[in-house]
Structure formats: C-alpha cells, structure tokens
Amino acid sequence: TGSSRPQRMLKAVQKNATKGDPKSVISAIDSYCRHKEWAMNVGDDKGLILDSVLTEVNPSTALELGTYCGYSSVRIARLLSPDSKLITIEFNPAFAIIARQIIAYAGLQDKVTLVEGASGDLIPKMKEQFGIKSFDFVFLDHWKDRYVPDTKLLEDCGLLKKGTVLLADNVICPGAPEYLQYVRNNPRYESRYYPSNLEYTKVEDGLEKSVFLG
Numbered sequence: 001t002g003s004s005r006p007q008r009m010l011k012a013v014q015k016n017a018t019k020g021d022p023k024s025v026i027s028a029i030d031s032y033c034r035h036k037e038w039a040m041n042v043g044d045d046k047g048l049i050l051d052s053v054l055t056e057v058n059p060s061t062a063l064e065l066g067t068y069c070g071y072s073s074v075r076i077a078r079l080l081s082p083d084s085k086l087i088t089i090e091f092n093p094a095f096a097i098i099a100r101q102i103i104a105y106a107g108l109q110d111k112v113t114l115v116e117g118a119s120g121d122l123i124p125k126m127k128e129q130f131g132i133k134s135f136d137f138v139f140l141d142h143w144k145d146r147y148v149p150d151t152k153l154l155e156d157c158g159l160l161k162k163g164t165v166l167l168a169d170n171v172i173c174p175g176a177p178e179y180l181q182y183v184r185n186n187p188r189y190e191s192r193y194y195p196s197n198l199e200y201t202k203v204e205d206g207l208e209k210s211v212f213l214g
C-alpha cells in the first residue's frame with residue numbers, strides 16, 4: 001500500500017518548509033497542490049480573503065469545521081493574537097493525524113485544539129468540554145450539507161453572539177445552495193459574497209461572510 005495524498009503533502013512540508021515558520025508551511029502546501037497534486041485546502045486565492053476577514057475580526061475564540069490537513073488551521077492560527085485560540089473539528093482520523101503534524105511543524109500547536117469527530121456530535125459539547133462561552137469567528141469548510149444544520153446547532157447551543165462572523169468556503173463549488181438561501185434570507189444575518197475560484201483551479205468558487213445580528 002502506497003502513501004496517501006495527505007501523507008505526501010506532509011512530506012512536502014517537511015522537505016520545503018522551515019520548522020516554526022507558518023508562512024513557509026502555507027507556501028509549501030500551495031506550491032505542492034498547484035504543481036504536483038490538487039488537494040482540498042482553501043488555497044492561496046481564497047486564503048487571502050480568509051486572512052483579510054480574520055484581520056478585521058481579530059477573534060479571541062475561533063472555530064473551524066473541517067480541518068483536512070490543517071492548511072487553514074495554520075492560516076487562521078498564525079493571525080490570532082497571543083491569548084486567542086482556534087478549535088478545529090476533523091471527522092476523518094487519517095486527516096487528523098496529518099493535520100496535527102502540519103500544525104505542529106508550523107509551531108502553532110499551542111494555539112490550536114484539534115478535536116476528532118462529527119461536527120453535529122461535538123458542537124453541543126463545546127461549552128462543557130472546552131469552556132467556550134461563544135465563538136467570535138466560525139470557518140465552515142466541512143461537509144457542505146452540514147453547513148445549515150450546524151449553523152442552526154451553533155445558534156441553538158448559544159455559541160453565537162451579536163457580531164459573530166461566519167465565513168463559509170465552497171458556497172459555489174462543490175456548492176452549498178441551501179446555506180446561501182438560509183443566511184441570505186434570514187433577518188438574523190447580514191451576508192456578503194466574496195467571489196474567487198476553487199483552490200488551485202480556474203473554476204468559480206467563493207466565500208460567504210455572514211455576521212450574526214443576535
């Protein structure tokens with residue numbers, strides 16, 4: 001049995017990036033996925049939009065749904081203030097193993113808590129298990145058909161507060177049409193679409209930013 005795509009991505013980071021340097025980890029992954037083999041990281045184009053929204057929000061507590069190999073965990077954690085934290089949820093143990101190593105290689109393990117499991121099971125445990133009152137920022141990048149149920153779950157668990165920013169990847173490709181419908185027609189959200197392209201391709205995609213109004 002050969003290596004997996006995530007394992008080859010980790011090898012590329014260990015070969016081409018500098019330990020403790022998040023920027024070099026991001027570039028190593030982007031270069032590998034653009035020139036060697038595609039992978040479902042948010043990527044460098046949408047990554048710039050993610051960076052700008054994060055800089056604007058400057059979250060103390062951030063949640064990521066869908067870690068994959070940790071590319072966006074590194075993008076997010078590198079921009080957090082000293083005492084701020086990121087909790088990231090990954091469903092697939094094979095992805096989680098790689099993500100932990102990539103996050104550690106970037107030197108960001110103290111800012112990131114990776115939790116393995118399904119979003120629907122873990123979101124209701126956030127308060128009791130991680131002492132979270134509410135999230136300032138949520139990056140939705142997991143199964144596209146979970147965007148709506150998990151947003152409703154975050155609301156019902158009291159994990160959103162006035163001003164919480166939700167940023168959703170892939171609203172065009174693979175697409176999250178029900179989610180766009182939900183946040184754009186809901187008076188409790190102020191939404192805006194940021195056009196871009198599917199990671200490492202010319203295919204149209206984009207991010208939807210939605211501010212929870214309380």
Ligand SMILES: Cc1cc(-c2n[nH]c(CCNC(=O)c3cc(-c4ccc(F)cc4)cc(O)c3O)n2)ccn1
Pocket residue numbers: 040041042065066067068089090091092117118119120141142143144146169170173174198199
């Ligand atoms: C239920 C639950 C689930 C999770 C969870 N953890 N990891 C993920 C990964 C989800 N991501 C994607 O499927 C994804 C796909 C594409 C894509 C693929 C093929 C194409 F042809 C074009 C585009 C592009 C992307 O940018 C994506 O993000 N989900 C975590 C917790 N709980």
Ligand SMILES: [Mg+2]
Pocket residue numbers: 040041042141169170
């Ligand atoms: Mg994505």
